[in-house]
Amino acid sequence: MTVNPTHTALWPAPHATGAVDATVHVPGSKSVTNRALVLAALASEPGWLRRPLRSRDTLLMAEALRAMGVEIEEGVGPDGSGEFWRVIPAGLRGPATVDVGNAGTVMRFLPPVAALVDGPVRFDGDPRSYERPLHGVIDALRVLGARVDDDGRGALPLTVHGGGALEGGPVDIDASSSSQFVSALLLSGPRFNQGVEVRHTGSALPSMPHIRMTVDMLRSIGAQVDTPESGGEPNVWRVTPGALLGRDLTVEPDLSNAQPFLAAALITGGKVLIPDWPSQTTQPGDRLREIFTEMGGSCELTDAGLAFTGSGAVHGVDVDLGEVGELTPGIAAVAALADSPSTLRGVAHLRLHETDRLAALTKEINELGGDVTETADGLHIRPRPLHGGVFHTYEDHRMATAGAILGLAVEGVSIENVATTAKTLPDFPDLWTGMLGA
Numbered sequence: 001m002t003v004n005p006t007h008t009a010l011w012p013a014p015h016a017t018g019a020v021d022a023t024v025h026v027p028g029s030k031s032v033t034n035r036a037l038v039l040a041a042l043a044s045e046p047g048w049l050r051r052p053l054r055s056r057d058t059l060l061m062a063e064a065l066r067a068m069g070v071e072i073e074e075g076v077g078p079d080g081s082g083e084f085w086r087v088i089p090a091g092l093r094g095p096a097t098v099d100v101g102n103a104g105t106v107m108r109f110l111p112p113v114a115a116l117v118d119g120p121v122r123f124d125g126d127p128r129s130y131e132r133p134l135h136g137v138i139d140a141l142r143v144l145g146a147r148v149d150d151d152g153r154g155a156l157p158l159t160v161h162g163g164g165a166l167e168g169g170p171v172d173i174d175a176s177s178s179s180q181f182v183s184a185l186l187l188s189g190p191r192f193n194q195g196v197e198v199r200h201t202g203s204a205l206p207s208m209p210h211i212r213m214t215v216d217m218l219r220s221i222g223a224q225v226d227t228p229e230s231g232g233e234p235n236v237w238r239v240t241p242g243a244l245l246g247r248d249l250t251v252e253p254d255l256s257n258a259q260p261f262l263a264a265a266l267i268t269g270g271k272v273l274i275p276d277w278p279s280q281t282t283q284p285g286d287r288l289r290e291i292f293t294e295m296g297g298s299c300e301l302t303d304a305g306l307a308f309t310g311s312g313a314v315h316g317v318d319v320d321l322g323e324v325g326e327l328t329p330g331i332a333a334v335a336a337l338a339d340s341p342s343t344l345r346g347v348a349h350l351r352l353h354e355t356d357r358l359a360a361l362t363k364e365i366n367e368l369g370g371d372v373t374e375t376a377d378g379l380h381i382r383p384r385p386l387h388g389g390v391f392h393t394y395e396d397h398r399m400a401t402a403g404a405i406l407g408l409a410v411e412g413v414s415i416e417n418v419a420t421t422a423k424t425l426p427d428f429p430d431l432w433t434g435m436l437g438a
């Protein structure tokens with residue numbers, strides 16, 4: 001195996017010498033971009049995505065759809081309105097090969113699309129993708145009428161033998177390890193002959209805002225979706241078969257990727273403005289307004305965006321992050337710098353994310369002198385003075401940004417493989433140094 005030099009490279013995390021004061025334009029949401037690509041590919045007419053996120057996860061999604069016959073044109077608006085993608089749906093055809101990388105959205109959202117392809121679609125990815133749960137999608141597709149060949153572990157690699165159509169109908173799944181199982185089946189549901197009725201039968205379902213995002217985006221292009229919130233049964237989502245409209249969608253900034261910049265204002269007692277923060281959104285990152293306020297900041301949502309201000313004080317929190325698990329690494333980093341202990345709960349499923357995030361955060365913060373312990377479903381963080389050292393990232397973009405947050409407050413922190421932020425935010429090092437005026 002060849003060693004990729006970028007993986008061992010160390011990035012000296014900039015140390016803040018004063019309060020930050022910056023405006024940061026955060027690129028588009030990964031979750032919105034990848035849903036929009038899938039829905040546009042399944043629509044009955046062309047659609048547009050404006051200001052899409054261009055990152056490893058979204059480029060993998062676009063490549064995969066192209067491999068299945070969808071045309072995606074990329075361009076830049078003449079009026080300075082930024083980049084756009086024009087998606088022209090076509091008859092989905094195989095054979096095709098899909099590289100999922102380590103993108104949960106690609107590995108979970110695309111096998112149901114592949115069931116609609118005429119021909120086989122082979123899915124493979126990074127070594128970590130073999131360990132991430134996929135059984136909910138594979139088992140469900142078999143119940144709904146698809147032929148899927150895997151090695152019996154209910155995980156990647158696998159081949160979906162698409163037959164050009166899928167019967168669909170009712171299916172029970174245990175989505176307690178990933179909400180993306182539910183989203184995956186709902187996104188392709190309008191194209192199944194009978195639609196789909198997904199019943200979650202396991203313990204607590206994580207990341208509900210991401211399921212709401214799926215439902216909202218489906219409805220906005222004409223799908224009929226019944227949900228527990230719209231008067232349906234608890235834990236049951238039903239999508240009626242029908243054509244999807246092409247849409248012209250401007251992608252919101254990725255609010256979870258706004259997190260490190262807000263954290264910078266919080267821990268340095270500074271100010272950060274994030275333009276285009278939506279006044280209404282299903283993105284889980286919107287919860288940062290509340291969580292980081294409880295931790296000592298204050299914020300104001302104006303026409304200019306979200307203005308977030310640190311007070312100089314950083315407090316610990318006791319918070320259930322089950323709905324917003326992807327915010328955990330950044331919150332853990334801030335909590336390690338706080339004036340009181342924190343308990344982060346409801347995130348056992350993070351052990352199966354890009355890396356085992358609970359183990360990785362515990363090890364890396366403790367190696368800088370911290371005092372973090374893992375619980376059954378989260379972390380206890382008791383702040384104490386930290387020192388410099390190497391912060392390992394385990395090919396996890398959110399570990400890298402968590403390390404950068406610590407480095408702002410602690411001198412001498414180096415981030416291993418900061419390039420791993422390319423999964424969702426390739427511009428991170430430049431945005432970070434730009435925020436500091438470097």
Ligand SMILES: O=C(O)C1=C[C@@H](OP(=O)(O)O)[C@@H](O)[C@H](O)C1
Nearest residue numbers: 031178179180206207210325326
């Ligand atoms: O559907 C989505 O876009 C996502 C759902 C969540 O996944 P899990 O429910 O697997 O945590 C989240 O953590 C991930 O970053 C994005």
Ligand SMILES: C=C(OP(=O)(O)O)C(=O)O
Nearest residue numbers: 102103104105326353354
């Ligand atoms: C869990 C995450 O990603 P994925 O979409 O790969 O699940 C994440 O971005 O924090």
